Amino acid sequence: MRRVVITGAGTVNALAHDVAGTFAAFREGRCGISELDIRDKDRLGVRIGGQVHGWDPEAHFNRQQIALYDKFTQFTLLAAREAIEQSGLVFGDDLSLASGVVLGTAGGGVNTWDENYRAVYEEGKNRVHPFVVPKLMNNAAASHVSMEWNLRGPTFTVATACASSNHAMGLAFQLVRSGAARAMVTGGSESMLCFGGVKAWEGLRVMSKTACRPFSANRDGMVQGEGAAIYVFEDYEHARARGAQVLAEVVGFAMCSDAGDIVMPSAQGAERAITGCLRDARLNPEDVGYINAHGTGTAANDKTECAAVAHAFGHHADRLMMSSTKAMHGHCIGGTGAVELLACLLALNEGVIAPTIGYEEPDPECALDVVPNTAREARVDAVLSNAFAFGGLNAVIALRRV
Template sequence: MRRVVITGAGTINPLGASVPATLDAMQEGRCGIGPLEIRDVDRLSVRIAGQVGGYDETAHFDRQQLSLYDRFTQFALLSAAEAVAQSGIAFNGALAERAGVVLGTSGGGLNTQDDNYRAVYEEGKNRVHPFIVPRLMNNAAASHISMTYNLQGPSFTVASACASSNHAMGQAAQMIRTGLADVMLTGGSEAMLCFGGVKAWEGLRVMSKEACRPFCATRTGMVQGEGAGVFVFEERDRALARGAEILAEVAGFAMTSDAGDIVTPSRHGAVRAIAGALRDAGLAPERVGYINAHGTGTTANDRTECAAVRDVFGGHAERLVISSTKSMHGHLIGGTGAVELLACLMALRDGIVAPTIGYREPDPDCALDIVPNVAREARIDVALSNAFAFGGLNAVLALARA
């Protein structure tokens, strides 16, 4: 099996419009969650979110492009541009056929869908723009990335709710490992902060009206966010031969299904995914120093995840550092694993572990070192990124210091 490394990273999310800005915010423990600014927000009971602030689509794309790009596609393209620039790769000649893109999203072009439901059902219009389907389809972002960079290899979209990004990145890594591709752009993007998107999540009664406080006894639920993260995954020998800067190695990946309940998480499914990623990487549990937790700020998720970590790591669980950056940027649903992978890169490369902010009182069922409120310096050689989705779909990535 060939080895896979990361040679480029890009993002736009509530904490920043680039990787450096995002990592600075994570180090500072800055909160990107605030008042939600969308149409008809007064009709919502939940009025906070992790929104990309000050975003002007016309500053990045022309009129013709905007007729094709939903907000989630825009975020993906901006993130891909930063990642490809950092990698220094030009997808020309034979490489074009050996390169592809796997992107995760849950809602796809939900803003486009929401706008056009309004046009047809509220305003009574009988015609919509001819490009509505190409805008709202889940594969739109992946397709536009492939066209922008001439990626002629495997290209598709993964939709597995909150695990979409991790599933996408895991599949991209496997394609390079097994020789189906040499370079893959991968990650995830989501833009569900429209009236219909927020109203749907309100119905689940898992949303907080004040803040996201994972692992805290006074938690009140999750907070939605939006944004994207895209990475360049590359076969290790190829990256070394061209003198590329290696950000980290994708050492292992595993995915499991609870095969249980559509919304209630299973400790056993999470255990199998975490243990499977370690087994795939050939790593003993004691090698892991940091876990970027799924950590949604709901009681069911937080307690289940902490129980799974104890099951896998035993006594070593007390020596792990664990944090949920959702406390800062919110839950980006299909894009969340990609943005959270940046915290793993920061821990491995810079020796700085992002905090779990908003922490007030300990929950006895989450009595692990969750790096409360303030970032911490620590040498980390191996980091895990957890994603546990509705539908019982679990995906865990293991990254190792380059």
């Protein structure tokens, strides 16, 4: 079994269009949730989101590419460029064959769906663009990344709702660890902030109209976000041989199913994923200093997750730091675990724990140290990142300082 390290990271999200800007926002506890700027906003009950403002596709892509790339693919390609450039990898013939792409997305080209439903059903058009299908398909971003950088190894997309990118990164980790790949580009992306995407989530009645307040007693729901985060996972010996900068070591991953309810989470299922990840990483509870929580700001998730962490870590739970960055960038759905892994890299590399902003009232059922409102300096050597999805699908990944 090979050791696996992260040698590159990139992102586009509501806080910034790069990693450095996102780290700065985490340190400042800055909120990227704002009034939505989308078509037909006045018909929505929920009008806030973690939207990527200032996005100009023409600054990054030509007209032919824009015709092929839904926004979730655009985000992915820009984030992948940042990650691969940081890694320093050049995918020549041998490395090309041994490298691939595993990405997570829940909805794929939702903006493309929305635009073309309007064209056909509202405007009465009988024809759509010939590239609508390759633009909206869930694997579009993974395929375009593989083509852009000549990645000819295992390449596919994972769609497991809000755990998609954690599942994708976990599978990429397993591919490199097993020797099936030498390097993998992985992470996730989502862009659902269009009229249809927001309206669908409104129907669940789990959305806040004001703010995301994870673990706070007065929380009233989640807030959607959008964006991408992409990483290069690489065989440690390969990275060391070429003198690459190592951001962290990926040491464990576990996934499981609640096999219970399509929307209500299970503390037992979440706990099994957490303890399974610790076993896989060969970590004891006391080795972990920080958890990036799923932390959606809904009563069901927050109480369930706190109970799961308390049971999994026992007495050590009182000494753990656990925060949710969704209050800053919103819930990026299938891309959320990837965006949130940035907070884990910040903790390991710079000793800064991103806060849970919007925390106003203690909740006795969420009595863990949730790093309220202000970032904290603390040295941690091992961290976990949780993702718990609709459908009862749980995925937890562990990183360690190198």
